[in-house]
Each structure stands twice: as structure tokens, then as C-alpha cells.
Amino acid sequence: MSNTAIAELVAVGAGLVGLSAFIALVTIPVVSAYERTWERLVAGLLSLWVLGTLVGAGVLAGIEIVLAWPQVF
Numbered sequence: 092m093s094n095t096a097i098a099e100l101v102a103v104g105a106g107l108v109g110l111s112a113f114i115a116l117v118t119i120p121v122v123s124a125y126e127r128t129w130e131r132l133v134a135g136l137l138s139l140w141v142l143g144t145l146v147g148a149g150v151l152a153g154i155e156i157v158l159a160w161p162q163v164f
Contacts, residue, residue, distance in 0.1 A: 113142055 118138045122131045 113145075117141065 118135060121134045121138050125131050125134055
């Protein structure tokens with residue numbers, strides 16, 4: 092197995108673990124807190140908004156690290 096394949100496997104595994112943790116720790120409690128169907132739907136959509144924000148912040152932090160790496164080291 093090449094180094095690239097190992098890196099991709101680790102990245103996919105980390106993404107799946109992170110997504111499952113988000114679903115288990117954020118989405119399920121938020122959706123189960125409401126009784127009406129439309130409230131559950133809106134809560135689920137808002138949790139997707141939070142997920143998108145967290146992913147966007149992670150991507151921006153990763154880009155910053157990649158760009159600043161040569162200057163620091």
C-alpha cells in the first residue's frame with residue numbers, strides 16, 4: 092500500500108468518525124428534543140448549518156496552516 096493510499100484511508104476514516112460523532116452528539120439530541128415534525132425538520136437543518144460552519148472553519152484553518160508552513164519552519 093502506498094503512502095498516498097494510506098493517507099487517503101486515514102482521511103476517510105477520520106471523516107467518517109467525525110461525521111458519526113456529530114450525528115450522535117449533536118443531530119440526534121437536537122431532533123429528539125422536539126415533538127412536531129416541522130420543528131424536528133428545522134432543527135435538523137440548523138444542525139446541518141452548524142456542520143457546514145465547522146467544516147468551513149476547518150478548511151480555512153487547514154489552508155492557513157499549509158500557506159504559513161514554509162514561513163514558520
